[in-house]
Amino acid sequence: MFAIFLTPAYAPFAIAFVVMIGIGLIEAIGLGLGHLDVHADLHAETDGGGVLDWLGLGHELPILIWLTSLLGCFTLAGIAIQQGATLVTGSPLGWGVASGAALFAGAMLNTLAANGLARVMPGFESSVISTDDLLRRRGTILEGVARRGSPARAKVVDQHGQAHFIMVEPHDDKDAIAAGETALIVRRDGTMFYALPDTNVLLQPI
Structure with missing residues (x-):
């Protein structure tokens, strides 16, 4: 079963998963060593928040948490797309087509996930200082x-x-x-x- 994730059709999603795990380990090591002084100001230029709100960054979610969530959504969307294509046509889509579709679907899914995380992680957000x-x-x-x-x-x-x-x-x-x-x-x-x-x-x- 896991062998399919090493095929070219699933390669982008396997790489995204590995990167997601790597970021998680970096975050865990950082918390273990103490406070990491990483500060990023992300402000929308329009009154309604514009693109940042659509992406889920309008609530000042820490950028590494947002990126981890995006990679996870991209991976899940990609696997779902390839599995669905295999069921319908008997083979997965090309990695380029699947990656484009997964990026679009993953970004939309991540908007919901990031907004949810921003509401349940106020303590983490407030501890990031300059x-x-x-x-x-x-x-x-x-x-x-x-x-x-x-x-x-x-x-x-x-x-x-x-x-x-x-x-x-x-x-x-x-x-x-x-x-x-x-x-x-x-x-x-x-x-x-x-x-x-x-x-x-x-x-x-x-």
């Missing part, structure tokens, strides 16, 4: 001493309670932030964050 969301939050230096030109590793907890580990330098040249001390993250340059230590006079109450 690195800039870490600004104006306090971090704790974990080891070493952060000085200008010599960053130290710090832990910052976001509004969802998830920990992020970033490299921090003091905002001011003269400051140094030792392990265990807290500091306010005030700016970012690429992957480097800059902070004012809580001992800084600017952060002292008047």
Whole structure:
């Protein structure tokens, strides 16, 4: 039975299934290692949402979840089309024709699936943040001493309670932030964050 999925007629759907499993493993590994800071803003340009709403992206469903769902729908649609063609004509369709039909049917099916997933996964959706969301939050230096030109590793907890580990330098040249001390993250340059230590006079109450 499974041998038919290795034939050219089923090859696109077998590949899509393998890619879907691969994305699922990447997501599982990412969750196991901690928060992956992947952020994508997808906004519709029209008042009604337009193409993004039709595709199921109008509700800000995480892109990897949407892609996994699309691959799954494409695979199921393709197998159903080829099985139906085999029952009617005695042989499956050519892989090109079947892929085109499966892509159309899978996209329509994925619209329903993606909209359903967006409604039942609010927690996952809300936990995706931008690195800039870490600004104006306090971090704790974990080891070493952060000085200008010599960053130290710090832990910052976001509004969802998830920990992020970033490299921090003091905002001011003269400051140094030792392990265990807290500091306010005030700016970012690429992957480097800059902070004012809580001992800084600017952060002292008047």
